[in-house]
Amino acid sequence: MLPGNALLEASLRRFVVSRSFVTSCRQTALNGYRKISQILHPLQSYSKKGHSTNGLQATNTGFSSLALSDAQRRTIYALSTPPGKAGVAVVRISGPDAQDVWRRMVRLYNTNDRGREPRPWKMERCKVVHPESGETLDDGLAVFFKAPRSFTTEDVIELHVHSGRAVISSILSALSCFSACRPAEPGEFTRRAFEGGRLDLTQVEGLKDLIDAETETQRRLALDAAGGVSRARFEDLREGIIKSLAMVEAIIDFSETEDVEEGVFEEARARVIQLRSTIQRYLSDSRRGEILRSGIRLAIFGPPNAGKSSLLNFLAQREAAIVTSVPGTTRDILELSLDIGGLPVIVADTAGLRDTEDLVESIGVERARKMVLGADVALCVLSLPEALHRKDGGERCLKVPPMLEPLITPSTFFLLNKIDLVPSPTDVNGIEFNRSWTVSLSTGFGTKNFLDGFARALRERYDILQDTQSEQPVITHARHRVHLESALRFLEAFLSTAPEDVVLGAEELRYAARAVGRISGAIDVEDVLDSLFREFCIGK
Numbered sequence: 106m107l108p109g110n111a112l113l114e115a116s117l118r119r120f121v122v123s124r125s126f127v128t129s130c131r132q133t134a135l136n137g138y139r140k141i142s143q144i145l146h147p148l149q150s151y152s153k154k155g156h157s158t159n160g161l162q163a164t165n166t167g168f169s170s171l172a173l174s175d176a177q178r179r180t181i182y183a184l185s186t187p188p189g190k191a192g193v194a195v196v197r198i199s200g201p202d203a204q205d206v207w208r209r210m211v212r213l214y215n216t217n218d219r220g221r222e223p224r225p226w227k228m229e230r231c232k233v234v235h236p237e238s239g240e241t242l243d244d245g246l247a248v249f250f251k252a253p254r255s256f257t258t259e260d261v262i263e264l265h266v267h268s269g270r271a272v273i274s275s276i277l278s279a280l281s282c283f284s285a286c287r288p289a290e291p292g293e294f295t296r297r298a299f300e301g302g303r304l305d306l307t308q309v310e311g312l313k314d315l316i317d318a319e320t321e322t323q324r325r326l327a328l329d330a331a332g333g334v335s336r337a338r339f340e341d342l343r344e345g346i347i348k349s350l351a352m353v354e355a356i357i358d359f360s361e362t363e364d365v366e367e368g369v370f371e372e373a374r375a376r377v378i379q380l381r382s383t384i385q386r387y388l389s390d391s392r393r394g395e396i397l398r399s400g401i402r403l404a405i406f407g408p409p410n411a412g413k414s415s416l417l418n419f420l421a422q423r424e425a426a427i428v429t430s431v432p433g434t435t436r437d438i439l440e441l442s443l444d445i446g447g448l449p450v451i452v453a454d455t456a457g458l459r460d461t462e463d464l465v466e467s468i469g470v471e472r473a474r475k476m477v478l479g480a481d482v483a484l485c486v487l488s489l490p491e492a493l494h495r496k497d498g499g500e501r502c503l504k505v506p507p508m509l510e511p512l513i514t515p516s517t518f519f520l521l522n523k524i525d526l527v528p529s530p531t532d533v534n535g536i537e538f539n540r541s542w543t544v545s546l547s548t549g550f551g552t553k554n555f556l557d558g559f560a561r562a563l564r565e566r567y568d569i570l571q572d573t574q575s576e577q578p579v580i581t582h583a584r585h586r587v588h589l590e591s592a593l594r595f596l597e598a599f600l601s602t603a604p605e606d607v608v609l610g611a612e613e614l615r616y617a618a619r620a621v622g623r624i625s626g627a628i629d630v631e632d633v634l635d636s637l638f639r640e641f642c643i644g645k
């Protein structure tokens with residue numbers, strides 16, 4: 106009888122063997138490709154003395170060479186810092202010919218060092234020269250990152266030069282003299298890091314989010330993803346599914362020839378039940394990761410003339426919206442991306458809600474209603490002089506116009522504006538109104554208190570990064586949710602298969618592992634890759 110662990114090991118070994126087979130096939134194909142390239146391009150193998158490279162050779166030999174296709178020009182270069190005048194710019198070169206670029210374009214300051222190989226991972230003071238004329242293009246620093254310990258996992262050179270239009274264009278044009286080098290496509294350095302296994306897809310997304318981050322919370326969330334926090338969680342999940350699959354496959358492979366230890370199927374089921382609850386936990390995050398990444402959608406709504414546009418202008422600290430004393434001034438939705446207490450918030454000012462005969466205004470009112478219903482957070486602005494009422498007993502209370510009532514939920518926030526127009530402001534003190542602040546947007550009374558309180562309320566609702574008690578969101582992109590939901594369905598399907606249908610059960614687990622693998626890019630995600638890397642800038 107084979108014990109459960111031995112079965113597991115045997116099955117895992119099969120995975121490893123098939124993996125190494127695939128690797129050796131790839132190597133053979135690669136060798137074949139190199140040989141064919143040499144036959145097709147004899148000139149490429151010609152190299153100047155001392156200019157040999159480990160890739161396809163740049164043929165600056167003084168006579169015409171066969172043109173290389175983009176796929177053959179494996180070494181890429183780009184300006185990695187924003188163009189414009191600045192102290193420093195970084196030009197990055199990555200690929201098998203990077204060392205050749207160093208030999209012909211980097212002149213170390215110390216004459217004794219001239220001609221020596223670059224010292225990996227060390228900044229060196231140098232002149233950057235033209236590879237053909239030897240003319241000095243700039244004075245700067247160069248660093249060589251030896252493969253695979255570089256961002257792209259290839260040989261990489263960074264030239265730190267002065268950031269000026271003429272300097273950069275002279276260096277880029279000098280690089281174009283190397284026939285094996287070509288300008289990088291947007292995101293191509295990162296794509297190579299992904300293809301070299303340095304980053305998985307969640308880290309690539311994190312890196313892009315980090316570059317795009319505009320608030321403190323987005324920065325921290327993106328930094329975690331880029332650092333591999335999400336990668337580790339998804340990898341654990343996939344490994345867990347593969348282990349369960351290995352157990353189930355062991356039953357299929359060995360149960361007819363040898364006695365399989367009792368309870369292996371039950372053990373696999375127990376593991377899958379655990380994995381299922383982990384996925385369910387990740388999914389029940391109220392979409393906080395996605396909301397924080399893309400911005401909390403805040404809808405400002407209320408009756409006309411209450412001060413909604415004045416609030417938007419106060420939050421934006423500029424006259425973004427038109428403010429007049431005419432009720433119905435705002436007709437359409439005006440959105441601004443703002444930073445409120447370190448959180449990214451997309452604030453929408455809307456048309457005042459009222460019944461109207463005006464066609465244009467009524468369209469605006471309908472848009473406003475839809476915006477409030479679809480928003481993550483709704484903030485209702487009321488004008489105190491209009492909202493304050495006296496009950497029969499003479500007691501003061503606040504009344505919301507009936508048209509607004511269907512839009513009010515237990516989580517709606519209120520801004521009670523125009524306190525300066527209330528004859529006796531103390532009347533408002535005793536009124537119990539949840540999640541509300543009393544202000545005058547005209548005089549500034551209460552606005553600091555409102556901003557602090559509102560930012561705190563948003564952080565309590567969304568900023569899980571500050572809350573050490575709760576788990577950080579694992580899902581930061583809609584794509585992650587889609588694949589996790591699909592993995593969950595396959596795990597459910599496995600759990601509902603009978604032990605005698607073990608072959609079907611294994612298939613469900615295989616699909617579940619594939620679904621999770623798609624998140625990290627472990628399997629066929631070509632479509633995702635293309636769209637994702639296109640969003641990067643050139644030089645990243």
Ligand SMILES: Nc1nc2c(ncn2[C@@H]2O[C@H](COP(=O)(O)OP(=O)(O)OP(=O)(O)O)[C@@H](O)[C@H]2O)c(=O)[nH]1
Pocket residue numbers: 408409410411412413414415416427428429430431432433434435436455456457458522523524525526544545546547548
């Ligand atoms: N006295 C006083 N007037 C205010 C205050 N806040 C806004 N207002 C005035 O109220 C009027 C309406 O302000 P808006 O910000 O345009 O109001 P709104 O809610 O956007 O109005 P609509 O776009 O018509 O729905 C303007 O004349 C503002 O100057 C306040 O706190 N006190």
Ligand SMILES: [Mg+2]
Pocket residue numbers: 413414415426427434435454455457
């Ligand atoms: Mg307005």
